[in-house]
Amino acid sequence: MKKFMRVLPTSLSCLRTTCGCELQNNEWASYKRCFHVSTLLRHDSEALKTRQSELMARGLPKKKSIPGVRDIVLVVSGKGGVGKSTTAVNLAAALATNKPSKIGLLDADVFGPSIPLMMNLGELNPELNRENLMIPLVNYGVKCMSMGFLVSETSAVIWRGLMVMKALEQLTRQVDWRDTDCLIVDTPPGTGDTLLSLVQTLPISGVIMVTTPEKLAVQVARRGATMLQKLGIPIIGIISNMSSVACDNCHTELPIFGRETEKLSSDLGVPVLANIPLTYDEDEASPKPVVVAKPDTPRAQRYREIAKKVEEFLIEPHKYQLGFLVVKEGQ
Numbered sequence: 001m002k003k004f005m006r007v008l009p010t011s012l013s014c015l016r017t018t019c020g021c022e023l024q025n026n027e028w029a030s031y032k033r034c035f036h037v038s039t040l041l042r043h044d045s046e047a048l049k050t051r052q053s054e055l056m057a058r059g060l061p062k063k064k065s066i067p068g069v070r071d072i073v074l075v076v077s078g079k080g081g082v083g084k085s086t087t088a089v090n091l092a093a094a095l096a097t098n099k100p101s102k103i104g105l106l107d108a109d110v111f112g113p114s115i116p117l118m119m120n121l122g123e124l125n126p127e128l129n130r131e132n133l134m135i136p137l138v139n140y141g142v143k144c145m146s147m148g149f150l151v152s153e154t155s156a157v158i159w160r161g162l163m164v165m166k167a168l169e170q171l172t173r174q175v176d177w178r179d180t181d182c183l184i185v186d187t188p189p190g191t192g193d194t195l196l197s198l199v200q201t202l203p204i205s206g207v208i209m210v211t212t213p214e215k216l217a218v219q220v221a222r223r224g225a226t227m228l229q230k231l232g233i234p235i236i237g238i239i240s241n242m243s244s245v246a247c248d249n250c251h252t253e254l255p256i257f258g259r260e261t262e263k264l265s266s267d268l269g270v271p272v273l274a275n276i277p278l279t280y281d282e283d284e285a286s287p288k289p290v291v292v293a294k295p296d297t298p299r300a301q302r303y304r305e306i307a308k309k310v311e312e313f314l315i316e317p318h319k320y321q322l323g324f325l326v327v328k329e330g331q
Contacts (some may be wrong), residue, residue, distance in 0.1 A: 003174045005177055006035055015188060015298065017302075023166070024165040034198060042163075043055045047220030050066070058162075060069045064198070064203075065200070065203050066172055066173060066177055066202065066322060068118045068176070068177040068179060068180055068182045068185065069104065069176070069180045069182075070181050070182065070187060071181065071182045071183070071205040071206075071314050072183045072203065072204050072300065073182060073183070073184050073185065073204075073205055073207070073314075074087055074185045074187055074195075074198060074204050074206075074208070075087055075088040075184060075185065075186055075187065075207075075208050075210060076187050076195060076209055076210070077189045077210045077211060077221065077223060077224070078190065078206055078224045079190075079217050079221075080188075080218075081188075081189075081258050082189075082210055082211055082217055082242075083188065083210055083239075083241035083242065083276070084186065085109075085118060086118070086241075087210050087276075087303075087306075087312070088105065088186035089091060089105065089115065089118045089289045090290055091184055091303060091306055091307055091310065092105040092184045092289075092291075093140045093181060093292055094303045094304045094306070094307035095307045096141035096142045097141070097307075097309070098180075098289070099141075101138065101141055101143065101145065102116075102137065102179065102180060102181040102182070102185040103142050103180070103182055103184065104142070104143040104144075104177055104182070105119070105142050105143065105144045105184050105186065106145050106183055106184070106185045106186065107144070107171075107186050108146065108168060108185050108187045108188065109147075109186060109187065110147045110157055110164050110167050111157050111187040111188065111192075113146045114148070114186075115141075115146040115148060116144075116149055116285055117148075117269040118128045118287060119137075119139050119140065119142065119144050119287070119289075120287040120320070121137045121139055121144060121149070121151070121155075122148070122153065122287075122329060123193070124137050124149065125149055125150070126145070126149050129331065130173075130246075131176070133176040134176065135175075136175060136177070140292050143177070143180065145171055145173075145175050155243070160274055163192045164193060165193065165194075168194060168197060168198070172202070182205075182314065190224075191223065191224050191227045194197065195227075196227075199231050199233050200231070204233050204234075205214050205252060205314055206233075206234045206235070206313055207228055207233075207234065207235050207236060208223065208236050208237060208238075208239060208243055208273065208306075209221055209235060209237075209238045210238075210309070211238065211239075211240065211241070211264070212240070212241055212242045212243070213242075213243050213255065213257045213258050213259055213260050213261040214258055214305075217271065218260040218261060218262075220262050221238075222264060222267070225264075232287075233323055235270050236273070236309070236310060236313050237270050237271045237272065237273035237309065238261060238265055238272050238273060239272070239273050239276060240272055240273070240275045241274065241276045242257065242276065242327045243257070243261065243275035243277060244256065244275065244279075244293050245278050245279075246278070246298070247279065253275075253277050272308055273305075274300075274305055274306050275309075276302055277299065279297075291304060316317050316319070
């Protein structure tokens, strides 16, 4: 009886055979093949480790400001459908009330752009200036740029991560953003490639977190806050959207989804910038932001209050307690 060792890339096995048997020869051939594959895998692994070391030595990409832009404010959310784009649009329009043509709005959601429709710019396309930069489309005093301007409404963007990052690079750096005091960026929901690339490559002045007050949405928002904490990005505050239902008759606001946002605010150490009620008397067919369409409503007033707080933060950020989630050991 002879014993042959079968060498596999991830394991080692033993098989007994008799001298001269066919199985013995097959096993020996398999051994040689496996040894060759194992050697190649080991060399590939070493080359991969070397490459990883080289990339780590370079560090993260250096942050570069966008030419012509003073401050960049991200509007983020953990989940979709919480009113993030609505917040971004109304915040930009409210800021532009005092600074027309000084406020920019960037739609960073490449797969689901909504800014063209919400800003009533769906049928227009940006032109190029002499420097071959795209000229933002302007409405309500806000300079806007979106992937939705570059593809038709029915076209689906089917790209992998690298293509998305390339598109994002073009929307930020191949656009004429000159004389922009504040650029509001409507990000896609979650903590994926787009948000990570934005916070790693751009000097972010602050972030506004949008959530609804129910437990699930707040739980996901908390995860997003953890990411921002690790990356050292200041959180300006939280907007609790659809925080209540406003009664038309008595004007009482009923908190039908709970008050989980208040606990999140306490844990983060940042203020709730506003509680936006859920109303049903608005003309949903109107593409105008509520601060433009119905400036005298309570909702419009709250968006203007948010804009004022953002302006104060950008002027003197050191006076505000920057929100970072306190993560206990073992969690």
